[in-house]
Amino acid sequence: MDAYDRKILAELQRDGRxxxxxxxARVGLSLSPCHRRLRALEQSGxxxxxxxxxxxxxxGLGFSTIVFVTLKxxxxxxxxAFEKAVVALHQVVQAQRLFGDPDYLLQVLVKDLSAFQRLYDAELSSLPGVQRLTSTLVMKQVVAERPLFPGGTQ
Structure with missing residues (x-):
């Protein structure tokens, strides 16, 4: 990956359309080389x-919660079994397996506190293998989906 590839990635993160x-034009290439590089970046994953x-x-999903999960x-x-059940919950918008304790971090988006309580009582607390759930509320989003190549130079 060279500077042109990083510039392409930076521009696409700014405007995917x-x-x-x-x-x-933005990255300083002619159309054909830019297109070839773009396809190569897509094909390589x-x-x-x-x-x-x-x-x-x-x-209408203004209530964001982080749920830490420890398995038995x-x-x-x-x-x-746990991961399969979590994947089925559409309110869980991000799930990460962690090293150490807790075992998982889940980001949950719902309408409000009542919706989270219903989800917690009906779904989260009955996930397979759960020993402990600990929840915390998200006060505000400080950094969200930061570009990996913001300026195209890294």
């Missing part, structure tokens, strides 16, 4: 896809 013509960035609050057992069967 940019045309290849405009992208080429560096670019995983393109999507719209949505505002949760505008969609850490064997393969318990981990697989």
């Amino acid at each position: 940019i045309s290849v013509t405009d992208l080429a 560096v670019i995983r896809g393109y999507r719209a960035e949505l505002d949760p609050a505008a969609l 057992e850490g064997d393969k069967r318990a981990v697989e």
